[in-house]
Amino acid sequence: MIDDRLNSILNFVEKNSRVADIGTDHGYLAIELAKKNICHFIIASDKNFGPVQAAKKNISDAGFEKIISVRQGDGLKVLKKNEVDTICIAGMGGGLICKILDDSPNILLTTENLILQPMNSVEKIYAWIAENNFFVADVDLAEAGGIIYEIIFAVRNSDKICRPTKKEKSPLLRKFLEQRLEKFQHVIFEMSKSPSAVSTEKFSQIENKIADLKIKIDQL
Numbered sequence: 408m409i410d411d412r413l414n415s416i417l418n419f420v421e422k423n424s425r426v427a428d429i430g431t432d433h434g435y436l437a438i439e440l441a442k443k444n445i446c447h448f449i450i451a452s453d454k455n456f457g458p459v460q461a462a463k464k465n466i467s468d469a470g471f472e473k474i475i476s477v478r479q480g481d482g483l484k485v486l487k488k489n490e491v492d493t494i495c496i497a498g499m500g501g502g503l504i505c506k507i508l509d510d511s512p513n514i515l516l517t518t519e520n521l522i523l524q525p526m527n528s529v530e531k532i533y534a535w536i537a538e539n540n541f542f543v544a545d546v547d548l549a550e551a552g553g554i555i556y557e558i559i560f561a562v563r564n565s566d567k568i569c570r571p572t573k574k575e576k577s578p579l580l581r582k583f584l585e586q587r588l589e590k591f592q593h594v595i596f597e598m599s600k601s602p603s604a605v606s607t608e609k610f611s612q613i614e615n616k617i618a619d620l621k622i623k624i625d626q627l
């Protein structure tokens with residue numbers, strides 16, 4: 408049984424797409440995609456030996472060795488051009504996800520869909536998407552360990568853009584905005600201790616974000 412975060416990622420995977428789960432760890436997402444009959448060609452990869460061994464065992468125990476190929480390597484370097492149309496990268500920092508994408512432009516040329524779930528620095532992911540000819544088609548929210556994460560579905564084809572997004576309709580939206588507000592208020596509190604930090608552009612940007620978040624929360 409997968410948790411809400413992995414389930415939200417899975418819900419963005421189109422039926423019969425060829426998928427790579429980069430940084431698969433235990434292989435649970437790949438296994439669930441096979442179990443639910445969503446995909447028949449899945450590559451589950453990880454940079455590290457331990458996770459690759461764990462994924463191989465779980466996939467073999469579930470009987471999906473023929474559908475899921477497990478590979479060890481860094482990011483998208485385990486893939487060949489045009490091998491998959493959808494790439495999932497979840498459970499890593501936003502900076503690392505952007506680096507993985509930046510390191511393999513040739514693979515992205517033949518990638519239609521990206522499903523990205525950063526554990527932090529989500530703004531880096533939105534900036535990367537805007538700078539690399541993808542569109543944000545949809546966004547969802549999912550809670551794990553008391554923290555609400557964004558799951559971003561980015562596409563090459565702008566026809567797939569959904570509005571309102573799942574995030575905008577999510578019952579978690581208020582809590583998500585309140586968590587962000589609290590985080591930024593804490594940053595402002597800490598920065599306020601230093602007069603030089605208060606006069607920085609970053610300080611005013613965070614103040615603006617706080618004002619925007621308060622308006623959004625009031626409008627709910």
Ligand SMILES: C[S@@+](CC[C@H](N)C(=O)[O-])C[C@H]1O[C@@H](n2cnc3c(N)ncnc32)[C@H](O)[C@@H]1O
Pocket residue numbers: 429430431432433452453454455458480481482483496497498499503507
């Ligand atoms: C916290 S786990 C996330 C597992 C799963 N994707 C999830 O969301 O539940 C992160 C995994 O990414 C792997 N990883 C880190 N850097 C990587 C890279 N450059 N390429 C592939 N895998 C990487 C780690 O070994 C680890 O297994």
